[in-house]
Amino acid sequence: MRLRIFALVFALLALVVSGVAVAEEDLTNWALGKSYTYSMAPHENYPDEGGQLTDGVYAQLPKYHDQAWVGHLRNDFRTITVDLGEVRPIQEIRANFMQEMSAGIYYPVEVMAEVSADGVLWTEVGLQRFNRVSMGTEDFIKPVIFDELDENARYVRITFLVDVWVFIDEIEVLGK
Numbered sequence: 001m002r003l004r005i006f007a008l009v010f011a012l013l014a015l016v017v018s019g020v021a022v023a024e025e026d027l028t029n030w031a032l033g034k035s036y037t038y039s040m041a042p043h044e045n046y047p048d049e050g051g052q053l054t055d056g057v058y059a060q061l062p063k064y065h066d067q068a069w070v071g072h073l074r075n076d077f078r079t080i081t082v083d084l085g086e087v088r089p090i091q092e093i094r095a096n097f098m099q100e101m102s103a104g105i106y107y108p109v110e111v112m113a114e115v116s117a118d119g120v121l122w123t124e125v126g127l128q129r130f131n132r133v134s135m136g137t138e139d140f141i142k143p144v145i146f147d148e149l150d151e152n153a154r155y156v157r158i159t160f161l162v163d164v165w166v167f168i169d170e171i172e173v174l175g176k
Helices: 002-025
Strands: 036-038 070-073 076-090 092-099 110-116 123-129 140-146 151-162 165-175
Touching: 092 110, 092 151, 123 140, 123 151, 151 165
Parallel strands: none
Antiparallel strands: 036 076, 070 165, 076 151, 076 165, 092 140, 092 165, 110 123, 110 151
């Protein structure tokens, strides 16, 4: 009897887990291959050669010289605005940031996501703040994820605070 109950619980758990995976696989990355603009161009030593943040190529670690990374140096906030081409349903927004403390590259102190149907009126959909002290001294890629969204927008804007160096790669805007 115990074996049957265990098997039933295991089977139900497998269905739930597989259902979650299927649901996430059903999401489309609307930002893939789309154009975007910067409020301030990346640093000349770690430039964006054109479309790097939406090309589907993920940067590797611990390789800040990987050309998929785009580097920003000081000067306060940066804003990256992605044009999806048309209004799309949005359930999730993601962006990857790197920390390599030995090279002076840190996660941004905060990251904000906003959406807009017309590029004029913006709605904040998420704000995340990070405490560097609690992150330790290891080098990592940190995916910043704004999920459980129910938005319709053409434009997605990511704003982040640049203290020393901030490296970003691959912005994704997911929806059905």
